[in-house]
Amino acid sequence: MASRRKILSAGLGAAAAVMGGRRAVAGTAGTEGALGAPLLSPPYGQPSPYEASVVRKLWHPTSIPQIGVSLTPLQDLHGIITPSGLHYERHHAGVPSIDPDRHELLIHGMVHRPLMFTMDDLLRLPSVSKIHFLECSGNSQLWKAAPATATVQDTHGMLSCSEWTGVRLADLLDQAGIAPGAHWVLAEGADGAAMTRSIPLAKALDDALVAYAQNGEMLRPEQGFPLRLLLPGFEGNTNIKWLRRLKIGAAPWMTREETSKYTDIMPNTGGRARQFAFIMEVKSVVTTPSGGQTLRGHGFREIRGLAWSGRGAIKRVEVSVDGGATWRDAALQGPVLPICLTRFRLPWHWEGAPATILSRATDDHGNVQPTHDALVAERGPAAYYHYNAIHAWSLAETGVVTNAA
């Protein structure tokens, strides 16, 4: 308690001491005795107008408005749940409008009994809820230097976390009956691009969900309403949205998304690519302070960030404020769940000296987040996906924070 008191005392340079009752009534002027807004305007609640700047940010690689990415504003978020209205998106052909009463899921191919499920069928079956992160394999394009102006929304915003509810895919496949020799599952979406990926049968039988709900309510349209695949820890694009078909087979289908896209060209191989590198590796980032923020005033402040691993639970997060010369262990907010964002926090006093702020995560399988140099050395100059290196923010004497990666 003594050390906690010490931490806080220093922080209270920020809070004003009040001379015994001189300002007896605090709070905002003008609300006393005045009626506020009526109930249920609007019936489905919205954020405060004062939070209007907390929105997703758009990135269009082409001129087609249905193709692109929207990024989650991690710098403004707290805890681990991402509000569904701020979940990142990656679309290949825009958001289809699907009537759930007309939507069906077909399971066919190397099965004893092909099956077709309506949404009503699926909603009757045994359900499970899990809190898991989703991350795009293209998140953090930091293989090459990014602008100093980049925010954590720019560098890490293809990352979100929700409570998902659905049916275990293993239960559906058990009913269809897997034929001998089957090793892969083709998952197909009902968007205009018919987004299609091959998934190892072992993953489908392990922890895969056919999910219909997100953060308590039915999926948002942008997240696959009324049905999506959820493959905990696998790169986002494999978690097929608007899921309409699962075909069981002996070998992967070599779709466009696993040949021309979402593969990793590896160094010293004559241009050969690593394929089916599904798992999002251990990673972390400091969200406060982060790029674009300005620290106002010296003294106590808390360093906060997020850590995650597609292989399991976060075991440890270390934070450095001197560019990696020394490290301190951050506290992890419980419950620390597997394949889930974990919020970490470290008390800190900033007295105005320049600082370089890093975080380094370790998961419960012993995987440690690599340095940028180590990752680039391993993956080579043509790397594009699966960047998970330690990230650096630079804090100037002025309090201005910039990207240093």
Add this chain to the structure above:
Amino acid sequence: MASRRKILSAGLGAAAAVMGGRRAVAGTAGTEGALGAPLLSPPYGQPSPYEASVVRKLWHPTSIPQIGVSLTPLQDLHGIITPSGLHYERHHAGVPSIDPDRHELLIHGMVHRPLMFTMDDLLRLPSVSKIHFLECSGNSQLWKAAPATATVQDTHGMLSCSEWTGVRLADLLDQAGIAPGAHWVLAEGADGAAMTRSIPLAKALDDALVAYAQNGEMLRPEQGFPLRLLLPGFEGNTNIKWLRRLKIGAAPWMTREETSKYTDIMPNTGGRARQFAFIMEVKSVVTTPSGGQTLRGHGFREIRGLAWSGRGAIKRVEVSVDGGATWRDAALQGPVLPICLTRFRLPWHWEGAPATILSRATDDHGNVQPTHDALVAERGPAAYYHYNAIHAWSLAETGVVTNAA
């Protein structure tokens, strides 16, 4: 696995078997090859238009639109997180609009050092995130029989659950320095009614939070933006929204909300009231099937519901489909967190016979949800708040579910 297979096999009366590939393409017609909606329309995402009926329901005890209750549609929700746009509300004077840059929190009274905090001050301090339910003490007005048409939104909808982030009140009070003889805290809101409650100092020093965020983003206006008190397990009205003042004192202040309201007149006492009965006791309710729903078709379906206790974690939930003659243990979805909604589930085959469906929760302190008769016998004919008895739904041969409480 054998029993799981048996459960599901029966359920697949619902799913259509498909003759080997005759219907090779499933899903919704009309999306193939068509571009969907562009990204970021709107920038802050909204539910599917097909979910337009999943909204809060209004109850106004007077003609004043700023006074009333909005109820969470529990029958349509999954998992444990309540979407912030569907969180229940209880307002005494409407929703004030508060500029966070002008909002301050005063701590004064029996303290060594009165303090005033801006929102910036609070956001710098050590933070904590917890998933907790909130329930209005007036939830479930079932002391007397409710209409057969009542839904679970009507009977239990003043109940929601969020991930809350804020500062430990104990940390703030430690800085102010509690004077000898102090035992209570007065908490005051900045709404037009200046909603005010007396809180035991022991609670304030235990697990109370001064919360600024909910489900990842800043509080919704209806939930106290920019600052509220969060008292895990205490009746909703004590979790003062738009929190602007905390006064430390020796005795409770006997505000309107703890004399004329929010007290329990007890039987055989000559009209004396139980006061400061803060804790929401162990409780549960089946949400599927529930009042207003119609079961379509016989065979497998899952019985689902929610259990919670203001005293700790849920230890056990039993379900009966024969009006309490026999009970079976439901599965609890993990992680089972203290003072948090817990989702329970039980596989069930319904073959068309009438059924009376009940659930009974037990918490980790050994408290068991009482029967209606036992609760009424204990609390008497003038009871109004703190109803937590076992709830019954009646299922007819037609599949129609009605309230039986």
